[in-house]
Amino acid sequence: MSATPTTAVTTSIGFTELVTLLKDIFSRHGASPEVARVLADNCARAERDGAHSHGVFRIPGYVSTLDSGWVNGQAVPVVEDVASGFVRVDAANGFAQPALAAARPLLVAKARSAGIAVLAIRNSHHFAALWPDVEPFAEEGLVALSVVNSMTCVVPHGADRPLFGTNPIAFAAPRADGPPIVFDLATSAIAHGDVQIAARQGERVPPGTGVDSLGQPTQDPKAILEGGALLPFGGHKGSALSMMVELLAAALTGGNFSFEFDWSNHPGAKTPWTGQLLIVIDPSKTAGQDFAQRSQELVRQMHAAGLRRLPGDRRHRTRANAEREGIRLDGDELARLRELARG
Numbered sequence: 001m002s003a004t005p006t007t008a009v010t011t012s013i014g015f016t017e018l019v020t021l022l023k024d025i026f027s028r029h030g031a032s033p034e035v036a037r038v039l040a041d042n043c044a045r046a047e048r049d050g051a052h053s054h055g056v057f058r059i060p061g062y063v064s065t066l067d068s069g070w071v072n073g074q075a076v077p078v079v080e081d082v083a084s085g086f087v088r089v090d091a092a093n094g095f096a097q098p099a100l101a102a103a104r105p106l107l108v109a110k111a112r113s114a115g116i117a118v119l120a121i122r123n124s125h126h127f128a129a130l131w132p133d134v135e136p137f138a139e140e141g142l143v144a145l146s147v148v149n150s151m152t153c154v155v156p157h158g159a160d161r162p163l164f165g166t167n168p169i170a171f172a173a174p175r176a177d178g179p180p181i182v183f184d185l186a187t188s189a190i191a192h193g194d195v196q197i198a199a200r201q202g203e204r205v206p207p208g209t210g211v212d213s214l215g216q217p218t219q220d221p222k223a224i225l226e227g228g229a230l231l232p233f234g235g236h237k238g239s240a241l242s243m244m245v246e247l248l249a250a251a252l253t254g255g256n257f258s259f260e261f262d263w264s265n266h267p268g269a270k271t272p273w274t275g276q277l278l279i280v281i282d283p284s285k286t287a288g289q290d291f292a293q294r295s296q297e298l299v300r301q302m303h304a305a306g307l308r309r310l311p312g313d314r315r316h317r318t319r320a321n322a323e324r325e326g327i328r329l330d331g332d333e334l335a336r337l338r339e340l341a342r343g
């Protein structure tokens, strides 16, 4: 995006208007109508729910990636019905979300008939928050778990150099008296996007987040981004989960490990070309009791134990505000988005 003076004036935009604006940007930068529709919806949802590291903040990255030719914005995913509980998609060097959208009807049908179904997406680029991929399944009464591996920037616990991606895990389950229980977390101490935002805003990151180019602990986001690296959350435990994500999202799908791609011949490219795995379970086939009532009981007991905030509560509060008052955006940022949509 071009440099424009910052005035810190905030403005608001409706969800539908933001989706239309983002669709125009994606289309203008080489995405097919279907790809533009899916990505715009995903990115607007993230912004609406306050997931700022994966909302409109990502648009310049999407645009430069599409412009560089690194990702195919016109890709048509190839869905294969490989086994009773298994669906495989070749995203054809496109984004992961259109691949999921293409495979979704078959995946849900299989989960409902067999009780469980697995979706393996390969040759894909995931540049977004993961919860929008799982939350809709729980809204339909299904339990969903997804993992995606990303670009190398995390030092495995006990190692000397980065190897893993920030490798998020997202989970969604229905509950009786409220929105689904959803969490979505990077297995690094902090998402790479949040380090970029901290650097842009001149803020420090929390202790224990990353190291500089000499492997020394640092709270300076620029030192992490420029030759340094991130650490897994929770030491060996987060590191083990990150390793699991590499195995499930890359080895099991036929995708790249986080360290296996090289975008250096595509200046401006930002997205990792990796893989994604989704597991969808129909709880009516397993528990022999009402799963949504059982998850509600768990939430009730957690609240009774003093819990004030469930994962997802902050997102739902932000969503409710956005539905009342519009999605709040910096005025200059909105102007830059409009400029990108014009060409």
Ligand SMILES: NC(=O)C1=CN([C@@H]2O[C@H](COP(=O)(O)OP(=O)(O)OC[C@H]3O[C@@H](n4cnc5c(N)ncnc54)[C@H](OP(=O)(O)O)[C@@H]3O)[C@@H](O)[C@H]2O)C=CC1
Pocket: 051, 053, 054, 126, 127, 128, 129, 130, 131, 148, 149, 150, 151, 166, 167, 168, 170, 182, 183, 184, 185, 186, 187, 190, 191, 192, 193, 194, 309, 310, 311, 312, 313, 314, 315, 316
């Ligand atoms: N595509 C990719 O390759 C990658 C994408 N990402 C994305 O980055 C995003 C940010 O990840 P990350 O920084 O780890 O997320 P956070 O640490 O902000 O949040 C992780 C989860 O914990 C919940 N949570 C946070 N604080 C609390 C609290 N005090 N009490 C209870 N629950 C809490 C959040 O709910 P709530 O949302 O309601 O705050 C969320 O579900 C994710 O959407 C992830 O998918 C990250 C890495 C790579």
Ligand SMILES: O=C(O)C1=NCCCC1
Pocket: 053, 126, 127, 128, 150, 151, 166, 186, 190, 191, 192, 193, 194, 271, 272
């Ligand atoms: O924030 C992150 O970490 C990432 N987000 C999108 C893709 C790469 C890593």
